[in-house]
Amino acid sequence: MSAPEPPAQWHRVLTLLADASLxxxxxxxxxxxxSHRLPVAGVISLxxxxxxxxxxxxxxxxxxxxxxxxxxxxxxxxxxxxxxxWAMNHRGGDEAVLTTQAAKELVAGHVVYGQxxxxxxxxxxxxxxxxxxxxxxxxxxxxxxxxxxxAPLLWLGHGGAPATALSTGALVVGAVVLWRxxxxxxxxxxxxxxxxxxxxxxYGRQGYPAILALALLIPVVVRWPRIGQGGRLGPAxxxxxxxxxxxxxxxxxxxxxxxxxLAGLYAVRxxxxxxxxxxxxxxxxxxxxxxxxxxxxxxFIVHEPGTWLSGIALPLTQGAVLHGxxxxxxxxxxxxxxxxxxxxxxxSLLLAAALLALFVLFVRRLGPAATVLPWCAFxxxxxxxxxxxxxxxxxWLAAAITAPxxxxxxxxxxxxxxxxxxxxxxARIAAVVLLVLPTLVxxxxxxxxxxxxxxxxxxxxxxxxxxVTRLTLQVTNTDDSALTPHFMLTTGQxxxxxxxxxxxxxxxxxxxSARIELRAPDGRFAVPRPSxxxxxxxxxxxxxxxxxxDIRLAVRKTE
Numbered sequence: 299m300s301a302p303e304p305p306a307q308w309h310r311v312l313t314l315l316a317d318a319s320l321x322x323x324x325x326x327x328x329x330x331x332x333s334h335r336l337p338v339a340g341v342i343s344l345x346x347x348x349x350x351x352x353x354x355x356x357x358x359x360x361x362x363x364x365x366x367x368x369x370x371x372x373x374x375x376x377x378x379x380x381x382x383x384w385a386m387n388h389r390g391g392d393e394a395v396l397t398t399q400a401a402k403e404l405v406a407g408h409v410v411y412g413q414x415x416x417x418x419x420x421x422x423x424x425x426x427x428x429x430x431x432x433x434x435x436x437x438x439x440x441x442x443x444x445x446x447x448x449a450p451l452l453w454l455g456h457g458g459a460p461a462t463a464l465s466t467g468a469l470v471v472g473a474v475v476l477w478r479x480x481x482x483x484x485x486x487x488x489x490x491x492x493x494x495x496x497x498x499x500x501y502g503r504q505g506y507p508a509i510l511a512l513a514l515l516i517p518v519v520v521r522w523p524r525i526g527q528g529g530r531l532g533p534a535x536x537x538x539x540x541x542x543x544x545x546x547x548x549x550x551x552x553x554x555x556x557x558x559x560l561a562g563l564y565a566v567r568x569x570x571x572x573x574x575x576x577x578x579x580x581x582x583x584x585x586x587x588x589x590x591x592x593x594x595x596x597x598f599i600v601h602e603p604g605t606w607l608s609g610i611a612l613p614l615t616q617g618a619v620l621h622g623x624x625x626x627x628x629x630x631x632x633x634x635x636x637x638x639x640x641x642x643x644x645x646s647l648l649l650a651a652a653l654l655a656l657f658v659l660f661v662r663r664l665g666p667a668a669t670v671l672p673w674c675a676f677x678x679x680x681x682x683x684x685x686x687x688x689x690x691x692x693x694w695l696a697a698a699i700t701a702p703x704x705x706x707x708x709x710x711x712x713x714x715x716x717x718x719x720x721x722x723x724x725a726r727i728a729a730v731v732l733l734v735l736p737t738l739v740x741x742x743x744x745x746x747x748x749x750x751x752x753x754x755x756x757x758x759x760x761x762x763x764x765x766v767t768r769l770t771l772q773v774t775n776t777d778d779s780a781l782t783p784h785f786m787l788t789t790g791q792x793x794x795x796x797x798x799x800x801x802x803x804x805x806x807x808x809x810x811s812a813r814i815e816l817r818a819p820d821g822r823f824a825v826p827r828p829s830x831x832x833x834x835x836x837x838x839x840x841x842x843x844x845x846x847x848d849i850r851l852a853v854r855k856t857e
Contacts, residue, residue, distance in 0.1 A: 302361040304361070305364075314357065315490060316489045317375075318349075319489075319495050320493075322495050322496045323383070323495075324342060331385075342382050348375045352368055356368055369485045376494065377473070380499045388458075390424075391505060392425050393440075393504060395457060395461075397448050398461045400438040410609075411438060414436035419434070427618050428793050430837045435616050440610065441610045442594060442606075443510065448461050465505050468509055468514075471513055472492060473493050476520070476695075479700075498512075506549075507549040512692060515541070515542070515552060519697055519701075523701050525539075525579075529571050531586075539582070543587035543588060547591045547594040554675070559668060561657060561661070562706075564576050565658070566709045567579045570708065618680070619837055619844075624676065624677040626682055634845065634847060635747075635748075637749065637843045638841075639680060644744075645679075645737050645740035645741040645744060648737045650672070653672070658712065661711055662711060665706035667697075668701070670697075716729075749843070749844065750775060750777035750838070750843050751777075752774040753771055753847045754847075755770070755849050757770035761822060766818060769816045771813070771834075776809065777843070781808075781838045785814075786837075787849075789833075793835075800815050800816065825851045834848075
């Protein structure tokens with residue numbers, strides 16, 4: 299009898315890393331549960347025991363099948379911890395509250411899109427999204443699938459609990475599906491990417507519709523270059539195309555991934571079957587995806603077409619203020635603002651188009667990166683939160699394992715004469731530079747802009763030594779056009795609420811100065827400790843600008 303096949307050492311290490319990743323964030327949930335939900339704390343303690351026992355067994359088992367069983371044990375432990383964390387923290391954030399309210403309005407037969415619900419934010423204490431117009435976005439701005447699937451879960455409780463249950467459940471299902479679809483030695487990577495480290499479960503507990511979109515994209519992305527192989531979709535190909543359409547009906551991020559997948563699929567199938575058959579395959583995939591997308595949106599297209607269309611496009615048109623970890627930080631934190639913020643948006647669109655063009659031109663090289671390239675465009679956008687990249691990282695893993703460079707070895711690449719002649723190498727380098735150069739120019743124009751408003755605090759009114767109620771400013775408009783500024787004070791990263799103008803003009807003509815008196819939100823602003831940086835910010839919508847000024851509001855000493 300032959301000896302059992304030993305597991306590969308890299309498989310053992312990968313499973314161990316997935317097991318160890320479950321420690322991250324678990325203690326905080328256990329501490330919370332131990333104070334008032336002992337059954338949950340008991341389950342988490344059992345999960346601790348499971349992590350430790352699995353850690354020992356991972357290092358000592360001698361058979362590949364035994365290690366595969368431990369992969370399953372680690373997955374079950376991760377799922378249990380994710381559900382325990384949801385049981386303790388399921389109120390959610392603004393996305394969850396909005397999705398739940400939209401589901402309630404839908405069940406009641408009311409209009410969903412374009413309806414502001416400001417009381418949700420004041421009652422539940424969730425974050426606001428300020429806009430450059432001096433207001434906040436109180437409306438539902440996502441495609442309807444998450445709302446439709448939340449409606450049957452409204453019995454779960456108040457706040458955002460139904461939406462967080464949906465997104466957490468979708469994440470768990472997505473993790474199990476990815477685990478099952480990956481080759482056996484790689485399965486613990488799915489556990490680690492989806493449920494380890496605590497990153498994605500946190501987004502699930504916040505009720506992000508993007509988590510539902512991620513779960514639907516997982517079966518699409520796994521071995522995606524093989525969709526339509528041989529010219530036939532088959533039941534599996536149709537199901538994957540349907541998942542693509544459903545993902546696009548869940549959240550807007552899949553809209554940016556879809557062109558890359560379709561372009562890559564066309565290139566691979568054309569290399570195998572020729573142009574006509576490749577076109578037919580892509581059209582079938584697109585047809586199924588669009589049909590599913592339309593079926594999910596039909597009710598809203600019929601009953602509220604105008605508000606539905608503006609609602610699902612809202613993240614692209616709402617004019618939210620700058621936020622994120624991308625290039626906009628130059629204007630937010632490292633300089634005093636810019637009078638050319640619109641050029642960040644131009645740079646983002648130009649980079650998305652350039653990356654898609656480069657992907658088509660060099661698909662054999664860039665094909666494996668199809669699930670990463672779309673998110674690069676967000677780095678130069680006005681909204682560049684790391685969540686845009688982080689929430690889709692399981693797709694990076696799926697593509698890395700199941701769509702390697704060998705899948706694109708025979709893919710078709712357009713080769714104009716300039717790119718295939720004797721000087722093709724410098725020509726290709728020039729093509730890359732020419733495609734990326736407009737983005738670089740736009741980003742430079744945005745980042746090097748000057749703040750159009752000069753602001754100086756001339757008076758401070760206080761309710762106490764540590765509380766400011768009003769500020770009086772001397773504001774000079776150095777721009778060539780009249781500006782309507784909206785003011786706020788920020789401490790640290792992120793934005794806060796706008797201060798209202800109680801005296802002075804709302805619009806300042808070009809090259810003039812004005813005295814403006816501001817009232818703090820809710821009538822009070824608590825002065826932080828002296829080491830905290832306080833910035834006075836002024837946003838304008840047309841043109842979109844930002845002017846910032848560091849100010850000092852020292853705590854007054856009382857006698």
